[in-house]
Amino acid sequence: MLSRSADSLFWLGRYTERAANVARGLSVALRMAGLSAQLGAEGDEWRSLLIATGCEPAFFEKHEEASQENVVDFLVRDPDNPTGIISCFAAARHNARSVRTALTVDMWGALNDSWNALRHAEFQGERLPGFLEWVRERVLLFNGAAHDTMLRGEPWLFVQLGTALERADNTARLLDVKHHLLAPAQQATVEYAQWQAILQSVSALRAYHWVYKDRLEPAKIAELLILRPELPRSLTACHGRVLEVLDRIAAGQAGRRGECHRMAGELHARLRYGRIEEILSAGLHEYLTDMIMRTAELGNEIEAFYIKA
Known part of the structure; x- marks a missing residue:
């Protein structure tokens, strides 16, 4: 296999997995922040999530406070964050296009349909939990297509x-x-x-x-x-x-x-x-x-x- 093809396939796997991991982290941080508030306990779930994703230095170059709104925006849509969900899907799709003939129709369809829907997705406020669950489901769909259809x-x-x-x-x-x-x-x-x-x-x-x-x-x-x-x-x-x-x-x-x-x-x-x-x-x-x-x-x-x- 050509090294550039191996590179694209290797990073296709990494970026799709990373998008799902960020969505998982955001879902848990959202639940824990709500629980801490109910119990009157001091919690720093949002900063912990930034550390876990390796984004803390880059985040504080742009923001002064690790609030829910700032962290969610940074980890979902900020184009300057390569670990953000939208950035990960964009990078995964770019890598997939460069090795299109190595992928099955089902794999490409799962990834491309996810990207098209993601560009118009709403994730603010009450829609955030549903959006994060959708991201996880789309990555599971891609992984399932790979397991079921790829040589x-x-x-x-x-x-x-x-x-x-x-x-x-x-x-x-x-x-x-x-x-x-x-x-x-x-x-x-x-x-x-x-x-x-x-x-x-x-x-x-x-x-x-x-x-x-x-x-x-x-x-x-x-x-x-x-x-x-x-x-x-x-x-x-x-x-x-x-x-x-x-x-x-x-x-x-x-x-x-x-x-x-x-x-x-x-x-x-x-x-x-x-x-x-x-x-x-x-x-x-x-x-x-x-x-x-x-x-x-x-x-x-x-x-x-x-x-x-």
Whole structure:
């Protein structure tokens, strides 16, 4: 495959996943901000969301206050924010057009129809929750079309690679910005609701109760989102998928491998054989910060080996 095609497919996967992740974050921040207000508790959900999406520095270059209105506008439609929902869909569509023949009709239709509707969508006020749910559904439609209709060749693998890497980064960032909530503490109403919000951000609240059959506990939440391979958005599952895809790409290229393959194997082994007790005792924040850095380095190595070589 040409490197420019691999680049477009890799970033097609990343941008669609990123749009859904931002929509998930906004939905949870909206709910938590309302709950904090009802309980008279101080909450900073909007600033936390900016940190989790990596947008805080860029946001405060344009805004003085992390209010709901400012953050929603910045994370949905601001053209200067490449992580915004509309910007992500625009970038995904641009990449999809450059590899149009590698995509199926259903994939292109899902993405193109979403873009056309998105340009005229209303998301202010009471329409925001419905809009965010619509964004998630459109990304699920695109992913479903890819799973059901795309040939399992290199184009498919590069889309999957981008999706898995972006998902791993998002889970680590989400946990890191909320790491203080997963330390042993009194289980106040607001804290318990925050734990629910963390799980809801990755659609894992029901999965938690299915796996543990118990009330929410910080250590178990951290274990589920970091080490449990059954959860599709856990760090172990995401990096396992990255390793699997890289191995399949290498097999299709006569075993050609690079530093990205070694890094992916090392990261997955660290997660697969990790213990939550050791992670928490050494410091959850330090662990997650290291995972975010290593995931970014892995992404750079993948691009250096397959795209920029």
